[in-house]
Amino acid sequence: MVSRGASEATHRPGFVSSYGGYRAPQGMLSWALHRISGLGVLAFLLLHIVDIFLVGYGPGPFNNLLFLYRNPIFRIGEIVLVGAVYYHAANGVRIILIDFWPAAYKIERQLYYIAMAVFIIGFAATAAVMIADMF
């Protein structure tokens, strides 16, 4: 019950089709997404520091750079950025709860589903406003 995924995939003799394929365990998925979203947000932060540094050179250099962020591809990237921050925040609270509340390991899976529900509701609401702003 602790480690679901590949180990628990049902292998009934004679029923090859009953193997549903490899499913990443929920803990591995949450860990990988946490790291990818964190490093992605860090990469954007560094770009963002460079752009805001240009504000010290006056309206010309700064406003000239902003075509970048107004590009449609970047505006989709902006939504992905918000998703990465929200995921990292929701999953981060789950990690902190598990670290400081010893009994939390018993409901570890449920905590992940709660964190994902918070993430999806918050992200859907924010993304809806951002997409509406584009038109």
Next chain:
Amino acid sequence: MTAPHTRVGRPRPTGNNFELYSWYFFRISGLLLIFLAVTHLVIMHVVNNVSQIDFNFVAHRWGSPFWRSFDWLLLILALLHGFNGARLSVDDYIRNRGWRMFAHSVIWSALIIFIVLGTIAIVTFNPASFSNATASAGR
């Protein structure tokens, strides 16, 4: 059925004060960043959006010491938290001693450089020194 794990996640480090402080800092700064970063995102991407943000927007916003302080705290905590994550990623993936030392040097150098760049941007910004622009902006 195997015995249940009595803990999950990354254990609290022992025997090394730097790693212990880093472990606590990662979590405490994370909680603060949820408030700071989500507030920043909502103001910049929901209440306003990138088609409204330009030099005059920044000049107006940084006219307030509160927002300059808010942004500086966000800058410092996000950089320390982010580069701490990058440092742990390096320790996970780079096994070769030489490359690991090189990667750690890059991380610490970049951390210092970006703290300096961001701090200069926030602290020294003075829109009055571009008087032509601010006069035409009328804000």
